Amino acid sequence: MRSDPTPRSRPAWLADAILYQIYPQSFADSDGDGIGDLNGITERLGHLSWLGVNTIWINPCFASPFRDAGYDVSDYLSIAPRYGTADDLARLVETARHHGIRVLLDLVAGHTSDEHPWFTASANDPSDHRYIWADTDEPPRGFVPSPGGRNGAYLPNFFPTQPALNFGYARMAPSEPWRQPVDADGPRANRAALREIMDHWLRLGIAGFRVDMASSLVKDDPGFRETSLLWKELRAWLDRAHPDAVLLSEWGDPAVSVPAGFHGDFFLHFGGDGDGLALRSLWNNHGGIDMEHWKAVDCFFDAEGKGSPRPFVQAWLEAMETIGDAGHIALPTSNHDFSRLGCGPRTPEELPAAFALLLTWPTLPAIYYGDEIGMRYVPGLPDKEGSVIGFAGPDYNRAGSRTPMQWDSGPNAGFSTAPADRLYLPIDPDPSRPTVEGQRADPGSLLNLVRRLIALRASSPELGAGAEVRILHDGFPFTYVRGDRYLVVINPRRRAAAFKPARKPGRGAIGTGRLVEGRGVTLTGDGVEAEGFSYAIVDLDG
Ligand code: GLC
Secondary structure (H helix, E strand, O other), X not given: OOOOOOOOOOOHHHHHOOEEEEOHHHOOOOOOOOOOOHHHHHHOHHHHHHHOOOEEEEOOOEEOXXXXXXXXXXXXXXXXXXXXXXXXXXXXXXXXXXXXXXXXXXXXXXXXXXXXXXXXXXXXXXXXXXXXXXXXXXXXXXXXXXXXOOOOEEOEOOOOOOEEEOOOEOOOOOOOOOOOEOOOHHHHHHHHHHHHHXXXXXXXXXXXXXXXXXXXXXXXXXXXXXXXXXXXXXXXXXXXHOOOOEEEEOOOOHHHHOOOOOOEEEHHHOOOOOOOHHHHXXXXXXXXXXXXXXXXXXXXXXXXXXXXXXXXXXXXXXXXXXXXXXXXXXXXXOOXXXXXXXXXXXXXXXXXXXXXXXXXXXXXXXXXXXXXXXXXXXXXXXXXXXXXXXXXXXXXXHHHHOOOOOXXXXXXXXXXXXXXXXXXXXXXXXXXXXXXXXXXXXXXOHHHHHHHHHHHHHHOXXXXXXXXXXXXXXXXXXXXXXXXOEEEEEEOOOOOEXXXXXXXXXXXXXXXXXXXXXXXXXXXXXXXXXXXXEEEEEEOOO
């Protein structure tokens, strides 16, 4: 595991990817059991193709007891019956291909369910080292007592029902005799298992994986040195066996994950200095979910204008500088672990500017299902399949971001034909909740704006992931130029804002141009004036 293989594959299509995340439980229910499924996704590919997204990633859809909504896998090689079959996945992949859409699955690499046969065997066989077992009378701190005939305790990776797979420790410690080196038999078997799982699904035609908790594999690993070597080894194997396969990490530090072999990293979930500061400083996806109240964080997308784009921009530019063109940083609107863009006091009129930023930024933009119509974080829901993360706070409930997609004004918002009380989670009870049907019919809707912004991005190399960004003003209004062609102005606060560059900037900075998309922004010749909640994309060549 010591090799540092280069070069590695760089699938060209990824630079143009517009990602769309599907939480399969809640997207579309084709068989009326109240839970979304693969055939439901296939039936709705038309919406995604109309919207213009070209890559979907689906949260884990494998066999599972669902103590953590499927992030507790009990068989990596079979589809959970509630979602359908491997044939359904093959049909989904094939239909998606016809729509020009690639499919990424979710690889839960660091742990299994405690109901996985590997674990039940391990819990009864003291000679098995696929998991991390401490053979002590008292469980060491953080360990969970053995549920089987084996004595001792195992190390969980997230919830106690998610035992950590043993990828070894980066260093030994006499006080912890259970530590094994990364090249011990258990870690080798687990690395081989990851190859087998990836190979299995890649052969079916998927484009790659989002990798769950990718940094968590090797324990006590300062600087993630051994974890990085592990991923490089897997990447080298992929380069030979499946050179087009893409790996995107849930890591939060592109400066480490990209050199480790990932093509991109979902940075803002918990990236940047401090506890997810970069994420929270942009649109505060943490705020609405924690305690189910809007937690005051001075984020940029705050109506009162308390925040600033600066922490986000600085973290971003630093990360970009470190990785160069070796990989990408994915910017999500939100995801299944954090509150949606529409949460807390944020109103629908604040959302267009957020999408204007997302879709003109040098990133892999990732839209969480439903954010394109402004679905909100629904407060007050019960704990569903481990949605409440007790150790993150008693009211940290992810369920509010996982409610069914709102398709139309019919029963269950068109999500399912099941009785309402059998749905995976209730539909947002707000009578004025947005729907795809309603917004498709309205040219002024968020959905139609998102569609136009995607089309603009897709047809303008200057707006792509790899094109240059020149920041003109990292205050209000946030102002930047992409690829020397598009001037972007974003004012997410209620109060108006104006900006005049101190010195006359060069060509393509602020002059006149053609307004491609926007509202409430005026170019004054030597600066910009932006009303509250305004945004503009101006073609300076126009
Ligand atoms: C990741 C997933 C989250 C899950 C956890 C444990 O953070 O996004 O949903 O609970 O890993 O697998």
